[in-house]
Amino acid sequence: MKLLRNKKGMSGVEFVVATVIVSMIVLVLYDVLRETTNTYKYQDVQTNSVQQARNAMEKMVREIRQADISTIVVTTLDANRDRIDFKAPLELENPDDLQTIRYEPQVNGDLQRTITYTAGGTDVNIVATGVTKLYFNPEYEGEVAIRLRVTNSNQSVNMATKIFPRNKPQDQ
Numbered sequence: 001m002k003l004l005r006n007k008k009g010m011s012g013v014e015f016v017v018a019t020v021i022v023s024m025i026v027l028v029l030y031d032v033l034r035e036t037t038n039t040y041k042y043q044d045v046q047t048n049s050v051q052q053a054r055n056a057m058e059k060m061v062r063e064i065r066q067a068d069i070s071t072i073v074v075t076t077l078d079a080n081r082d083r084i085d086f087k088a089p090l091e092l093e094n095p096d097d098l099q100t101i102r103y104e105p106q107v108n109g110d111l112q113r114t115i116t117y118t119a120g121g122t123d124v125n126i127v128a129t130g131v132t133k134l135y136f137n138p139e140y141e142g143e144v145a146i147r148l149r150v151t152n153s154n155q156s157v158n159m160a161t162k163i164f165p166r167n168k169p170q171d172q
Contacts, residue, residue, distance in 0.1 A: 042155070046155050046157075048152060049130065049150050049151070049152045049155055049156070049157045050157050052128045052129065052130070052150050052152075052157075053128065053148055053149075053150040053157045053159050054159070055127065055128070056111055056127045056128035056131075056148065056150070057146065057148055057159050057161065059113070059127055060084075060103055060127075060146060061146070061161060061163055063086075063088050063101055064084070064086060064088070064144055064146075064163050064165060065163050065164070065165055065166055066088040066089055066095075066165070066166060067086040067087065067088040067101075067165040068086070068087045068088065068098060068165070069142040069165045071085075071086045071087040071098075071100075072084065072085075072086045072138060072142075072144060072165065073085045073086070074136040074137070074138055077104075077105070080105075080132060080133045080134075081104075081105045081133070081134055082105075082134055082135050082136045083102065083103065083104040083105075083136075084102070084103050084104075084136045084144075085100065085101070085102045086100075086101055086165075087099065087100055087101070088101055090115070097118060098118065099115050099116065099117055099118060100115070100116040100118075101113070101114070101115050101116075102114040102115075102116075103127075103134075105131045105134045109129055109130045109131050109132065109151075110126045110128070110129050110131065111126065111127050111128040111129075111131045111134065112124060112125070112126055112127075113125055113126075113127045128150055129150075129152075130150045130151050130152045131148065131149070131150055132149050132150070132151045132156070133147065133148070133149035134146075134147070134148050134149075135147040135148075139162070141164075142164060142165055143162055143163065143164050144162070144163045144164075144165065145160070145161070145162045145163075146159075146160065146161055146162075146163065147159070147160045148160070
């Protein structure tokens with residue numbers, strides 16, 4: 001049995017070929033990792049936009065559904081933004097205690113919800129950011145249509161629904 005005793009190592013050409021192969025594998029792995037990261041960021045932004053739009057829409061629907069139909073007033077602010085004002089109870093246990101509620105998209109994209117209490121005082125909070133369009137369309141027989149668009153990092157989410165407020169106009 002003969003043992004090879006060549007201890008010269010790699011030649012220069014072998015070293016260059018091995019370096020090129022390893023570099024190509026590293027570049028492919030880097031590209032896969034970068035694409036995975038970009039996909040994750042895109043999905044995270046999209047999920048955030050959908051969740052914000054859904055939460056804002058659910059809150060508006062729930063409160064407008066409890067509104068006194070005769071108090072619903074829609075004001076057009078510009079081509080992409082409407083404001084809605086209405087009176088509705090905040091607590092189902094006390095349906096006669098109507099508060100004035102306003103949903104108004106701000107120029108900076110925030111959707112502001114303002115409650116003016118009958119006992120005095122106001123409460124203002126932001127229910128969504130990145131609102132680029134908000135339309136309210138009072139339809140026939142008290143129906144209110146809502147169209148909402150939330151845009152974050154060039155990703156848009158559109159939502160639309162129709163609501164029939166439950167409360168009849170109160171006697172004057």
